[in-house]
Amino acid sequence: MGRVGIFVDAGYLFAQGSVTISGDEVKRHFLSLNEQAVIAQLIASANELTGGAPLLRIYWYDAISLKGPNLEQKRLASSNNLKFRAGTLNGSGQQKGVDSMIVIDMIELARNHAISDAVLLSGDEDVRVGVQFAQNYGVRVHLIGIGVDAESQNQSESLWQEADMHLRWTADVVSGFLSIRQAPVKPAQVAEEPAVVGQAAAANGTAANDEQAVSIISRVASEFVQALVHNDLVLLKQHLASKTMIPPEFDAKLLGKSREAIHRQLTPAERKMARKSFIEQVKSR
Incomplete structure (x- = not known):
């Protein structure tokens, strides 16, 4: 045959x-x-x-x-x-x-x-x-x-x-x-003070300060992970089990969403924190 x-x-x-x-x-x-x-x-x-x-x-x-x-x-x-x-x-x-x-x-x-x-x-x-x-x-x-x-x-x-x-x-x-993956989501409208302050800053076209940014970026990472479809989550968990770098297609979205949320460029420390939070969220799911 x-x-x-x-x-x-x-x-x-x-x-x-x-x-x-x-x-x-x-x-x-x-x-x-x-x-x-x-x-x-x-x-x-x-x-x-x-x-x-x-x-x-x-x-x-x-x-x-x-x-x-x-x-x-x-x-x-x-x-x-x-x-x-x-x-x-x-x-x-x-x-x-x-x-x-x-x-x-x-x-x-x-x-x-x-x-x-x-x-x-x-x-x-x-x-x-x-x-x-x-x-x-x-x-x-x-x-x-x-x-x-x-x-x-x-x-x-x-x-x-x-x-x-x-x-x-x-x-x-x-x-x-x-x-189909969910479209990018912004931080949820919640009553916690850091998010409210960040939203007010966004509404006024101003950038969040360092303390606000940490809270907002952490929330962005969490909601990004929550929005992942099952297959993406499985692939990421397998990838991060042996590697420390986030795949570029996910890393770019994470940093882009974080920049949009705080209305300014991320500092090196904020980029590191966003990635660390994302990886922790993926591994914990």
Whole structure:
């Protein structure tokens, strides 16, 4: 029995996955991915489409920012049975180089008889040529779409027609591995004196003093942790069990929210305190 290769366009997964579970496209930084759950779902769907062909590996295509991969991308790259292929982001936040990598990998694996089946999660017309070449080498290509039915119109019609078999992931399936993070929250409106003073200062456009800032920043860290979706909390707890640095994508939000709350730049001591409070809150949850 031949082997199956799974090819995942992460941009399509995040964009259409968010539409399916929320009704509208959600920006990437508000989405949380459970990487082990999505890997399990991809393998289960491949088994359904191919009748149980053994897995070669999953190829995951995603764009990384100039700052480097985020925590989810690092964990995906370290996952069993998965090869992470990195594209780039342009100035508009659009991924570049992903479609060509999918096409090249599909053609090369098919030409070398490394796979008998290809399972493709994508909607882009540009990958259709890879499907055609793979089929010419005898590979059966199966297409996974996201949405209720073909009328969702989030996949190229010609790509859909080219595939040998089709499968669609509904909201119930997608919500098993993708969730939406809460939008940034500001410190709660409470009656405790430090917060009230801080709010009054904010209303007047003035900055909180050092004593007020400590209380407000601590509250920001606490509410940030409370707002984390379950998967983010699990990832952070695992990360901080062996490391002392907060992942950049969470650190930037923490410091940004703290600056907004006290209406000025944080001092080095305040940045250190914000991070320490955040880490303690994560570990205590």
